[in-house]
Amino acid sequence: MIRRDRPRVVVVGAGFGGLWAVRTLAFEPIEVLLVDRRNHHTFFPLLYQVAAAEIEPEAIAFPIRGLLRRFPNVGFEMAEIRGVDPEARRLETDGPPISYDFLILAPGSVEHTFGVPGVAEHAFFLKTLDQAIDLRNHILASFERAAREPDPFLRRRMLTFTIVGGGPTGVEFAGALAELIARPLRRDFPTLDFREVRVILLEAMEGLLPGLPDRLRAYAAARLRRLGVEVRLRAMVEAVEPGCVRLKDGTRIETGTIVWTAGVRGNPLGEALGLPTGPGGRVPVASTLQVPRHPEIYVIGDLALPEGSGKLPMVAPVAIQQGALAARNILRALKGRPPQPFRYRDPGTLVTIGRNAAVAHVFGRSFTGFPAWLLWLGVHLVRLIGMRNRLVVLSGWAWDYLFYERVVRLILPSRPVRDE
Amino acid sequence: MIRRDRPRVVVVGAGFGGLWAVRTLAFEPIEVLLVDRRNHHTFFPLLYQVAAAEIEPEAIAFPIRGLLRRFPNVGFEMAEIRGVDPEARRLETDGPPISYDFLILAPGSVEHTFGVPGVAEHAFFLKTLDQAIDLRNHILASFERAAREPDPFLRRRMLTFTIVGGGPTGVEFAGALAELIARPLRRDFPTLDFREVRVILLEAMEGLLPGLPDRLRAYAAARLRRLGVEVRLRAMVEAVEPGCVRLKDGTRIETGTIVWTAGVRGNPLGEALGLPTGPGGRVPVASTLQVPRHPEIYVIGDLALPEGSGKLPMVAPVAIQQGALAARNILRALKGRPPQPFRYRDPGTLVTIGRNAAVAHVFGRSFTGFPAWLLWLGVHLVRLIGMRNRLVVLSGWAWDYLFYERVVRLILPSRPVRDE
Numbered sequence: 001m002i003r004r005d006r007p008r009v010v011v012v013g014a015g016f017g018g019l020w021a022v023r024t025l026a027f028e029p030i031e032v033l034l035v036d037r038r039n040h041h042t043f044f045p046l047l048y049q050v051a052a053a054e055i056e057p058e059a060i061a062f063p064i065r066g067l068l069r070r071f072p073n074v075g076f077e078m079a080e081i082r083g084v085d086p087e088a089r090r091l092e093t094d095g096p097p098i099s100y101d102f103l104i105l106a107p108g109s110v111e112h113t114f115g116v117p118g119v120a121e122h123a124f125f126l127k128t129l130d131q132a133i134d135l136r137n138h139i140l141a142s143f144e145r146a147a148r149e150p151d152p153f154l155r156r157r158m159l160t161f162t163i164v165g166g167g168p169t170g171v172e173f174a175g176a177l178a179e180l181i182a183r184p185l186r187r188d189f190p191t192l193d194f195r196e197v198r199v200i201l202l203e204a205m206e207g208l209l210p211g212l213p214d215r216l217r218a219y220a221a222a223r224l225r226r227l228g229v230e231v232r233l234r235a236m237v238e239a240v241e242p243g244c245v246r247l248k249d250g251t252r253i254e255t256g257t258i259v260w261t262a263g264v265r266g267n268p269l270g271e272a273l274g275l276p277t278g279p280g281g282r283v284p285v286a287s288t289l290q291v292p293r294h295p296e297i298y299v300i301g302d303l304a305l306p307e308g309s310g311k312l313p314m315v316a317p318v319a320i321q322q323g324a325l326a327a328r329n330i331l332r333a334l335k336g337r338p339p340q341p342f343r344y345r346d347p348g349t350l351v352t353i354g355r356n357a358a359v360a361h362v363f364g365r366s367f368t369g370f371p372a373w374l375l376w377l378g379v380h381l382v383r384l385i386g387m388r389n390r391l392v393v394l395s396g397w398a399w400d401y402l403f404y405e406r407v408v409r410l411i412l413p414s415r416p417v418r419d420e
Numbered sequence: 421m422i423r424r425d426r427p428r429v430v431v432v433g434a435g436f437g438g439l440w441a442v443r444t445l446a447f448e449p450i451e452v453l454l455v456d457r458r459n460h461h462t463f464f465p466l467l468y469q470v471a472a473a474e475i476e477p478e479a480i481a482f483p484i485r486g487l488l489r490r491f492p493n494v495g496f497e498m499a500e501i502r503g504v505d506p507e508a509r510r511l512e513t514d515g516p517p518i519s520y521d522f523l524i525l526a527p528g529s530v531e532h533t534f535g536v537p538g539v540a541e542h543a544f545f546l547k548t549l550d551q552a553i554d555l556r557n558h559i560l561a562s563f564e565r566a567a568r569e570p571d572p573f574l575r576r577r578m579l580t581f582t583i584v585g586g587g588p589t590g591v592e593f594a595g596a597l598a599e600l601i602a603r604p605l606r607r608d609f610p611t612l613d614f615r616e617v618r619v620i621l622l623e624a625m626e627g628l629l630p631g632l633p634d635r636l637r638a639y640a641a642a643r644l645r646r647l648g649v650e651v652r653l654r655a656m657v658e659a660v661e662p663g664c665v666r667l668k669d670g671t672r673i674e675t676g677t678i679v680w681t682a683g684v685r686g687n688p689l690g691e692a693l694g695l696p697t698g699p700g701g702r703v704p705v706a707s708t709l710q711v712p713r714h715p716e717i718y719v720i721g722d723l724a725l726p727e728g729s730g731k732l733p734m735v736a737p738v739a740i741q742q743g744a745l746a747a748r749n750i751l752r753a754l755k756g757r758p759p760q761p762f763r764y765r766d767p768g769t770l771v772t773i774g775r776n777a778a779v780a781h782v783f784g785r786s787f788t789g790f791p792a793w794l795l796w797l798g799v800h801l802v803r804l805i806g807m808r809n810r811l812v813v814l815s816g817w818a819w820d821y822l823f824y825e826r827v828v829r830l831i832l833p834s835r836p837v838r839d840e
Contacts, residue, residue: 065608188485
């Protein structure tokens, strides 16, 4: 089936980086194989809205095979990568091995616990759809349990939600959770005393959203506080225990839910494949995104640490631009041309905080409030893959905006889902 | 919090029967508590479309608390019922006990294996949303595995899907699965040989859809065969083994997927509560739906076997009518009036087989094809709860109809879900 007269490029990971690499390689006289352990692409920027019961998980997932149908030279395999033999140019998988002429590794990132005790065991994460579903189910189940709990200590603990990390994910989720509680859940649970409900956002640094202009950071903190979120700065987590977060200053927070958004690190696949890794488990590569001594292997996206680019943020635009570049460099290599270095064109940052509220740092300008929020909506709707997904997400937002209703207040599946 | 000056009616189960009982009791001078172990109502008639990757599970689920908001006298508890003390009029749960003055039991039904060996262990069922999600994920994963499987025997087995039971669920699912395979999956898997894919429908009786006029039954079988379904009548399953179904006539069918729709029985809750049960685990009740010697306990829906009604089908209209009657009988009892007996008004039967094809037996008339299919669509869309759910389901149908596309071809959650 494999026409080995044409060079074969294998792309591992169907996130933003992998998809853009595949798009760039489509319709070229090469064989392309995309490999992922899931059968769908996930639109990560809206993951927190799944956890906040606003949109269905299906609405931000898209079947990979559906995306690839229009590319005659691109195939797909749902497989787990177990190892690589760079000399033989072969990937070991949970099934038959996969050989390649060029390899693009784009497995993304996973949560980073920084070795804080108890985080891996007791915290929720927001890095995969399974995790987002699990967190949504847990939040809704906490309210259901609290409604039946006569012990005030236990009830208050069930109703205390602690988010660790004041970056974009922590800020966006804190806002979405506060708004879920403020109207939809308040109407759902008329017998609960909502003064017992707390949303706490812990950030180790001096302020939220590090890296953004101070005005935007102050706006974000003020908006979250107005939504009832307790924003605690300079709060360093020492340990997480069942039902409790301990801070370095000795504070104990009794909390039934700990959401850890404090850090991400390169996917352990880099280490598993025997590639040398640097800070945050990322793989150092040349500025051309090639692995030293193996110019046929490219690493892109959250896993890559390209020379000369400084510390790039782990965001979709970086992955997209690197995916396209790695693909172009492979096409150049096939034509005997030298590879080009990566230069990041930063399109800016958009973070939403809640209804009519967001911060934008784009086109060299900073703005907040309704215009930033509208821009956020538009950009995310346009970037989302699939017309029906856009329709479903837009209707979820409309129900939220018009009726103050979160339509996916469902504990479903009703049995726990746990990501490995 | 409980104002015990007003009589308290507890309704167990938020299916069709429970919801219609609650609706009938709303705004009356009584306290009503609805109890379910899930936080959502499930619209069972479309469960098979979830398993066939056509609509999202969320689209046929609705948050119970959202349904009850407009009823000031109705509360909800998400709880598992463990036992009943009829003398003390108290339900034991997994949390605090619940006391009642009147009790309506509407827990529904579960799959019935008829003691056939291996069914409970190796078959998939279509009775809960978790099961439907699990089946969808398994079907899609079977195609992904088959695409990588070099062994033709194993590959053919992975691609053989066997449905046991030629009632409405088996017929509707067989048609939906055949259409999922015929276009969307055929386009998704260009390297697979689709002559290796089989859908087999086994029915123990002489024909499909027992109870319907012969013309409709013949039409259903012919339509399914035209969709490529192998319809085997008089096929009695002796045992289910991993990867294999054995029939009583000695036939062995090598199959990676067995979907058991051959029978349902009353929810085991009836037995767990110590109620005497009759055929199919159903609880014999008076024609007024009251339990003998405990006129304050009503049993309705799939679990009830009311005197003088014959063998009622386990369908939504029966549950809805019984829910309303049980509620009215409680209101009558409170006014000192005698209870009324149950009389089933059969609204007819609608079964869809696929695109433009259905059978209808309504208003004393039988018809097939496009008019029956349109009627099926309309009835199900109107009955579905929630405007946004209707929008999402309608868009799923539209994508299927217009683009031959199943939008939810997602293995999600990516870890297995298993119903207890």
